[in-house]
Amino acid sequence: MMMQEQIREEAGGKVLFDAALAGVDGDWFDPAFWRDRGALQVQGGGRGGVAMIDTPTGACVLRHYHRGGLVARFSRDRYLWTGEAHTRSFAEFRLLAHCAGLKLPAPEPVAARFCRHGVFYTADLITRRIDDARTLAQCLADGRLDADLARETGALVARFHREGIWHADLNAHNVLVTSEALYLIDFDRGRLRAPAEAWRLANLARLRRSLVKLGAIERIADFQAAIWGPLVYGYERTLGA
Structure with missing residues (x-):
């Protein structure tokens, strides 16, 4: 409704x-x-x-x-x-x-x-308010970002992209993690867009840059295979569902 x-x-x-x-x-x-x-x-x-x-x-x-x-x-x-x-x-x-x-x-x-x-x-x-939540950035800092959470994050982003919703500042601080679900927050300047691979990939690239800037490559051995690969897998599987 x-x-x-x-x-x-x-x-x-x-x-x-x-x-x-x-x-x-x-x-x-x-x-x-x-x-x-x-x-x-x-x-x-x-x-x-x-x-x-x-x-x-x-x-x-x-x-x-x-x-x-x-x-x-x-x-x-x-x-x-x-x-x-x-x-x-x-x-x-x-x-x-x-x-x-x-x-x-x-x-x-x-x-x-x-x-x-x-x-x-x-x-x-x-x-x-979304209670009892940690940002994805905090999870990374605390050593809690693993392949499962990465897949869930990718699936989260795909759900919004599938509906044509573009997040203007997709970064690790704007993904909230609770014991029951993940959320996207801060949709300032976000908007509805026609389906297109270009803006979807650019949005994902922004999230990757955020994780790298927060030290994900230094903190996690083989970041590409251990985290980014599962994230993209979760994204593509959900986007095509």
């Missing part, structure tokens, strides 16, 4: 949320709102601007969109306005809702917001 959207007008912007929820407004995107209620669990710094919050709908993750790279020196969290549907938060919310409709393992969207600032805007997103 596809999620039903609802949009609330706020001063200077709009809030998009799951119509099944009640009471969602601009306050939900302010960490201080949750802190005052004893519902702010963790607030991290860095580029992600992530806070763990306990909401009336359950445990969630609040993320303020921040720029990375050189452009962050000039504009830390403001993006050029090109229309409501193109805001980072609304686009990611809707892509995640699409994933949920397909029963793909990704965070479930709860609410998204943008605030206009002249020709720029800022954005925020709230998703349901």
Whole structure:
């Protein structure tokens, strides 16, 4: 069943949320709102601007969109306005809702917001929290990345690719591993694409570069045969299923 959207007008912007929820407004995107209620669990710094919050709908993750790279020196969290549907938060919310409709393992969207600032805007997103999870990068660092986990990772990516879902930043930090399932997270700038081998292979190559950058070749003897081969096998088997 596809999620039903609802949009609330706020001063200077709009809030998009799951119509099944009640009471969602601009306050939900302010960490201080949750802190005052004893519902702010963790607030991290860095580029992600992530806070763990306990909401009336359950445990969630609040993320303020921040720029990375050189452009962050000039504009830390403001993006050029090109229309409501193109805001980072609304686009990611809707892509995640699409994933949920397909029963793909990704965070479930709860609410998204943008605030206009002249020709720029800022954005925020709230998703349901995936508990008791480790990133694939952490698994590698802890010596837990083996052929079985590699195959599962390949199968995970293939499930999204099979539906034409392109992840803009497919790396080992954006694969979550729990005792029951694997998930892809952080779909900022992701989008639906027509089936094509070129973008699928480029997406996989990005994941491989991430693992190599994290020292997989040095940590794992014969990385190509022990890890990457099984990962590609799991990917191809699932993609063709």
